[in-house]
Amino acid sequence: MKTISLKIDDHIFQETEKIVGELQQARNRYINEALASYNRIQRRKLLKEQLAFESELVREDSMEVLADFDDTLLETLPKD
Known part of the structure; x- marks a missing residue:
């Protein structure tokens, strides 16, 4: 497992926190x-x-x- 640091826009973070809370799921797992x-x-x-x-x-x-x-198909057809 790798640890990273990232910057998240405030509105995305707030929405994520709300959803994570409603789902009762760890933020790390959600991300x-x-x-x-x-x-x-x-x-x-x-x-x-x-x-x-x-x-x-x-x-x-x-x-x-x-x-x-x-062309091949036409050649195999009977001619009238």
Whole structure:
């Protein structure tokens, strides 16, 4: 476990203290859970951005493969 010192805006601290009191939960536990939740959100956001980037990289190739597939499919259909 690591110990850190951080500065929290007064209004965020006051809101946190109120919620921690209502939940009857230790402030440390509350902040740990909040950071874990925020980390999950940020990890998903980063993954989404990475997937969008990689999808764009292969987009043109994918379209060419689909066009080739369509051509091959048309070639196999009986001609009237």
